[in-house]
Amino acid sequence: MSHLPIRVNTLRGDQKIDFDVYIKIADKMILYVRKGDSFEGPRLARLKEKKLKKMFIMPEEESLYRSYVQRNISMAYDDKSGKDIQTRTEIIHGQQQSNVDEVFENPETVEAYQTAKDGASKYVQFLMNNDAALHSVFNLENTDRSLSHHGVNVATLSIGLAKRLKIEDPKVIQMMSLGALLHDFGHQESSWDRSKPISQLTPEELEIYKQHPDLGSARVQDKKHFDQMVINIIAQHEECIDGSGFPRGLKENEMDSSVIIVSTSNAFDRYVAFEGLTRAEAGKRMMLERVGRHPLNQIKFLIELSKG
Ligand SMILES: [Fe+2]
Ligand SMILES: [Fe+2]
Incomplete structure (x- = not known):
């Protein structure tokens, strides 16, 4: 089963991810960020340093990724979210x-x-x-x-x-x-x-x-x-x-x-x-x-x- 590419720029903020994220090194998929992690502060800075545009997820976790992005965006645009x-x-x-x-x-x-x-x-x-x-x-x-x-x-x-x-x-x-x-x-x-x-x-x-x-x-x-x-x-x-x-x-x-x-x-x-x-x-x-x-x-x- 092949992994799906996702854009690194969509991973932001303190909401924890409920899917695993992989990077590709020499044609191998390496687990890079685990379920339960989030993307603010030092982790985001380290990620930017890598200059990666895309990372990968397992296809069966695509809907989890999509709802993470959706939740993140609605929260960010909500003036009353308290964030x-x-x-x-x-x-x-x-x-x-x-x-x-x-x-x-x-x-x-x-x-x-x-x-x-x-x-x-x-x-x-x-x-x-x-x-x-x-x-x-x-x-x-x-x-x-x-x-x-x-x-x-x-x-x-x-x-x-x-x-x-x-x-x-x-x-x-x-x-x-x-x-x-x-x-x-x-x-x-x-x-x-x-x-x-x-x-x-x-x-x-x-x-x-x-x-x-x-x-x-x-x-x-x-x-x-x-x-x-x-x-x-x-x-x-x-x-x-x-x-x-x-x-x-x-x-x-x-x-x-x-x-x-x-x-x-x-x-x-x-x-x-x-x-x-x-x-x-x-x-x-x-x-x-x-x-x-x-x-x-x-x-x-x-x-x-x-x-x-
Ligand atoms: Fe310019
Ligand atoms: Fe220009």
């Missing part, structure tokens, strides 16, 4: 990452996209209703330089900015958030070595890196289930309002306001996720390197937001 905001955020952040990974691996699957889209609107609600959640997101370190973790953080910052900018249309915020979650889809297609800061790429590597918005948008352009705003964000999130971005060198009046917000948030989280800077250092670098390239009020709001 602390950090645990709730950890579970929800993990679920959002898992939604992103699913679309990245299966962009042609309508269901994966729809799940990410529904998830994005729940995430917007969660952040809008819980001011402390935004800071709980900052406490989750992107130790494995994961693209989906970065996507969730860019969505988080974008939602924080939208709130400050008093953008109220829920449809607009949902589309912007979904675009932010999926913005770096193009890196699925290119061979960017994420262990190296972008500032240290060779000219050849930088050339390849700069193709990711076009590669990503070209890949989903013809997929009817992708919303146009999401495609625009994948294509334009590296553009800057003064025309200094790539790949088109668009100017402010050629960019949608949602694209501009995601671009600012992306510039900020990139310093943290891929250049190894603290949030305070990222804020300083934004002021040094990005003024004029993003709206100044957005840069200032992000610096305030990241201070907590």
Whole structure:
């Protein structure tokens, strides 16, 4: 009987699992986490260090796994569950990452996209209703330089900015958030070595890196289930309002306001996720390197937001 893959990002929080979890080493299934364990604190950190995207369960325990995930999510979204905001955020952040990974691996699957889209609107609600959640997101370190973790953080910052900018249309915020979650889809297609800061790429590597918005948008352009705003964000999130971005060198009046917000948030989280800077250092670098390239009020709001 073959084991079923599950996403590591769906295992979060202090709820004990009632199924065994295996990892695969040299084609052998090794029991890694036992029934009765949970995934917070040190165990979660150790798991992240392993950089595993998938682990495995026995097929006969699939329904136990599914109801664990369901219980976890409902508890995390329930404002009255009595759980602390950090645990709730950890579970929800993990679920959002898992939604992103699913679309990245299966962009042609309508269901994966729809799940990410529904998830994005729940995430917007969660952040809008819980001011402390935004800071709980900052406490989750992107130790494995994961693209989906970065996507969730860019969505988080974008939602924080939208709130400050008093953008109220829920449809607009949902589309912007979904675009932010999926913005770096193009890196699925290119061979960017994420262990190296972008500032240290060779000219050849930088050339390849700069193709990711076009590669990503070209890949989903013809997929009817992708919303146009999401495609625009994948294509334009590296553009800057003064025309200094790539790949088109668009100017402010050629960019949608949602694209501009995601671009600012992306510039900020990139310093943290891929250049190894603290949030305070990222804020300083934004002021040094990005003024004029993003709206100044957005840069200032992000610096305030990241201070907590
Ligand atoms: Fe990007
Ligand atoms: Fe990015």
